[in-house]
Amino acid sequence: MNLTLHVWRQADSDARGDFETFKISDVSPDMSFLEMLDVLNEGLISEGSEPVAFDHDCREGICGACSLVINGVPHGPQKATTTCQLYMREFDDGQAVWIEPWRVGAFPVVRDLVVDRSAFDRILQAGGYVSVRTGAAPDGNTLPVPKDVADRAFTSATCIGCGACAAACPSSSASLFVAAKISHLGLLPQGQVERNSRVRMMLAQMDGEGFGHCSNHAECQSACPKEIDIGRIARMNRDLYRSFVRRT
Amino acid sequence: MPGAPLLTRDSEMPGAWSYSVMRKVAMAISGLVLVAFLYGHWAGNTVLLSGEQAFNDYLDWLRNHPILHYGVWIAIALALLVHVAVGPRHWLTNRMARPRRYRKRKLQATTWAARTMMASGTFLLIFLGVHIAHVRGWLVFDDTTSTFQNLRAGFAYWPVLTLYVVAQVALALHLYHGLWSQFQTLGLHHPRYNHLRRPFAFLVGAGLAILNIGLILLNTGAGQQLIGSAT
Numbered sequence: 001m002n003l004t005l006h007v008w009r010q011a012d013s014d015a016r017g018d019f020e021t022f023k024i025s026d027v028s029p030d031m032s033f034l035e036m037l038d039v040l041n042e043g044l045i046s047e048g049s050e051p052v053a054f055d056h057d058c059r060e061g062i063c064g065a066c067s068l069v070i071n072g073v074p075h076g077p078q079k080a081t082t083t084c085q086l087y088m089r090e091f092d093d094g095q096a097v098w099i100e101p102w103r104v105g106a107f108p109v110v111r112d113l114v115v116d117r118s119a120f121d122r123i124l125q126a127g128g129y130v131s132v133r134t135g136a137a138p139d140g141n142t143l144p145v146p147k148d149v150a151d152r153a154f155t156s157a158t159c160i161g162c163g164a165c166a167a168a169c170p171s172s173s174a175s176l177f178v179a180a181k182i183s184h185l186g187l188l189p190q191g192q193v194e195r196n197s198r199v200r201m202m203l204a205q206m207d208g209e210g211f212g213h214c215s216n217h218a219e220c221q222s223a224c225p226k227e228i229d230i231g232r233i234a235r236m237n238r239d240l241y242r243s244f245v246r247r248t
Numbered sequence: 249m250p251g252a253p254l255l256t257r258d259s260e261m262p263g264a265w266s267y268s269v270m271r272k273v274a275m276a277i278s279g280l281v282l283v284a285f286l287y288g289h290w291a292g293n294t295v296l297l298s299g300e301q302a303f304n305d306y307l308d309w310l311r312n313h314p315i316l317h318y319g320v321w322i323a324i325a326l327a328l329l330v331h332v333a334v335g336p337r338h339w340l341t342n343r344m345a346r347p348r349r350y351r352k353r354k355l356q357a358t359t360w361a362a363r364t365m366m367a368s369g370t371f372l373l374i375f376l377g378v379h380i381a382h383v384r385g386w387l388v389f390d391d392t393t394s395t396f397q398n399l400r401a402g403f404a405y406w407p408v409l410t411l412y413v414v415a416q417v418a419l420a421l422h423l424y425h426g427l428w429s430q431f432q433t434l435g436l437h438h439p440r441y442n443h444l445r446r447p448f449a450f451l452v453g454a455g456l457a458i459l460n461i462g463l464i465l466l467n468t469g470a471g472q473q474l475i476g477s478a479t
Contacts, residue, residue, distance in 0.1 A: 006351075019351065072354030098352040105347050106251070119251050126255045170358060171338075172345035200261045203269060208252035212345035213268040213338045215365070216429040217358035234437030240269050241435065 001027040001093045005040065007052055008100045013108045013116075019098075029089035033076060034059060034066060036088055053112040061085040061225065064160030067167070068113055069100040074164035074223040082162065082225045102167035106174070106210045117163050119209040120177060124161075127201030128181045130190045149187050156183035158226040168223030171212035176220035178206050179232035182239055196243035203240060268338070269433075275334045276430035278327035283423065283452065285324045290459050296467055297475070300396040307395070332373065339366045361425040368422040375415040382408070403468045412464050416457040423453030 002025045010017030024043075027036050034056050041051035057065035066083040070076035076086040091097065099113065107115040145153075157180075165176035182199055185191035191198070214233060221230045255261075264270050295306045310317050361368075381387040382402050383395060389408065390401030402408040427449035431437065436445075465471045 017348075069350060069352075072350060072352035073356065100350055100352070103346055103348055103350050105345050116251075122251060122254050168356075170355070170363065171342035173342075197261065200267075201255055203267055204260075204262050205252065205255050207266075207268050208255070210252065210345060212342035213272065214432075215338070215342065215362065216425070216432045217355075217362050219355060219357050222356040230432060231437045231439070231442070234432050234435045237269055237273075237433060238435030240267065241273075244264055 001029060001088060001091065003027055003036075003091065003094070004096045006096065006098045007113070009052070009112050010101075010109050012111060017109065027088050029087065031088045032059070032084055033068070033070070033086040033088065034084050053110075053114045055114050056084060059084040062160060064162035067102050067115065067162060067164070069102065069167060071098050074102070074167045075162075075225050079222075080225055080227050082160075102163050104163070104166045104172045104211070106172070107163060107166070115163075117161070119211070120161050120163060120174070122209065123174065123178055123202050123205045124181065126205035127194065127198040128185065129194075130185055131194065132190065143189055145188060153184055153187040156180045156187070156228060156232055159184070159224075159228055160226060162225060164223045164225060165220035165228075166211060168219040169212065169214075170217050170219060171215045173214040173220075174206050174209070174211040175214040175233045175236070176224065176228060176230065178202050179230075179236035180228045182236045183232045186239055195239065196246070199236060199239040200243050203236075268341075271334045271338065272433045274330050275338075276433045278330040278334075279426050279430060281323055281327040282331065283427070283456070285320065285327075286419075286456055286460075288320075290456065290463060293463060296396070296399070296463065300394065303396045331369075335366070335369055359425060361421040362429075365422060365425055368418045371418050372415060372422060375411065375418070378411065379415075400467055403464060409464070409468065413461055416460045416464075419460075420453045420457035423456065424449050427452055 002023070005022045005024055006019045007022060008017060009020045022040060024036070024040055027039070031039070034054070037052060037054055044051045055065045055067050057063045059066075061082045061084060064082075066075075068075065068083045070083065070086070075081060075083050076090065078086050078090050101107075101109050101113045102115045102117075104115070106119040107117050110116050159177060159180035161177060163174075163177070166172055166174045169175075182202060185198065186195050216230070218230050221228065292306065292310075295302045355363075378387070382389075382399065385393065385395065385398055387402070388398060389405055390397050392398060392401075403412070428445055431445045466475060
């Protein structure tokens with residue numbers, strides 16, 4: 001396959017940045033999108049140019065490191081897929097492919113396609129944890145959790161924190177990420193102790209980071225590679241109201 | 249790269265109204281108050297069809313019930329104030345939250361109604377100004393002091409009629425997103441009933457617009473002829 005790539009290049013967070021166009025040929029349809037970028041970078045390095053910087057780590061769809069808005073969609077055209085699990089067979093020979101970083105003010109561009117997502121880390125630090133006494137791991141069955149509750153908590157826990165929700169959101173809101181974390185911990189008995197402070201701390205940190213406000217466009221759930229649904233956001237809002245009326 | 253300072257202790261937790269989610273609650277509740285008022289406003293205005301005397305009796309009746317009259321006035325004024333204070337503020341923050349826009353953008357889920365909330369809202373606010381001026385008699389379409397005559401004269405004038413009808417369409421669009429959105433904001437989410445949220449927003453929003461347009465058209469010359477030939 002031959003492709004025309006329009007790749008966002010930006011030297012650092014202060015640089016203006018612009019698109020650079022590359023022609024790439026002999027792309028195998030069995031390559032992943034990141035492998036295609038690897039081939040592009042091999043070529044750039046061999047001719048002495050700067051390679052395109054992009055985030056990646058596990059390359060098996062579970063770490064949340066990879067990003068990229070590909071032809072206007074976070075993680076590209078295939079639903080419920082991270083960029084590393086997106087294969088070139090999803091593209092047509094000769095197609096133009098526009099590759100942009102997550103465009104969210106709270107995620108400043110570090111270089112080219114790499115953005116700084118530590119705003120998410122700070123939101124987690126603010127309240128996305130459960131305090132427990134450490135020691136020997138307790139037996140899994142000593143704390144009974146109903147199956148459907150465990151399932152819902154697990155679905156929320158599948159959030160890999162990639163940031164596609166905020167990147168897709170017309171308002172640049174981080175609500176789906178925060179809501180997934182709050183449901184993940186708040187549905188389980190271990191998470192009850194800090195349930196009130198968690199929602200208030202995480203939401204306060206989220207507001208402080210400069211994300212926009214959820215406007216219920218539902219773009220986030222379409223972009224989420226783990227298909228986490230906006231019902232989590234409704235639940236998060238309920239948790240916040242609950243925190244004002246109930247002590248625990 | 250400096251980000252926001254990390255909140256660490258519960259003592260730093262801000263009060264309820266500094267949360268963006270709580271401002272959205274204010275948005276949802278004030279919106280619901282305004283929709284409830286607009287249904288009442290339609291029901292009251294159906295007396296326009298019974299002629300000038302009935303309409304004036306209705307106005308007198310309102311004036312003789314000051315608790316109802318001023319209660320409603322205060323409620324809608326407050327709701328409107330909240331709605332107009334929060335909406336543009338959030339719209340502006342949301343725009344600033346993405347300093348650089350995407351070159352290519354393929355939206356997958358949102359609706360046109362949702363993306364034009366600020367535009368439809370601004371238009372409705374302008375229309376509201378014109379409507380109040382029309383009803384209060386600051387905009388005169390007939391050399392009379394009668395509110396009833398001035399209303400009918402306005403509807404007989406095609407630019408005014410068009411403005412009223414277009415405003416109802418904008419209202420339906422605004423409510424299609426707003427009435428769905430308030431379910432999410434208020435946390436009203438249940439797998440068994442979620443499929444009813446969109447149809448509810450459509451029916452209540454479009455229903456109000458259709459009722460209003462119907463009432464306006466029946467108060468035009470052609471509408472009066474239609475009523476005359478039916479009775």
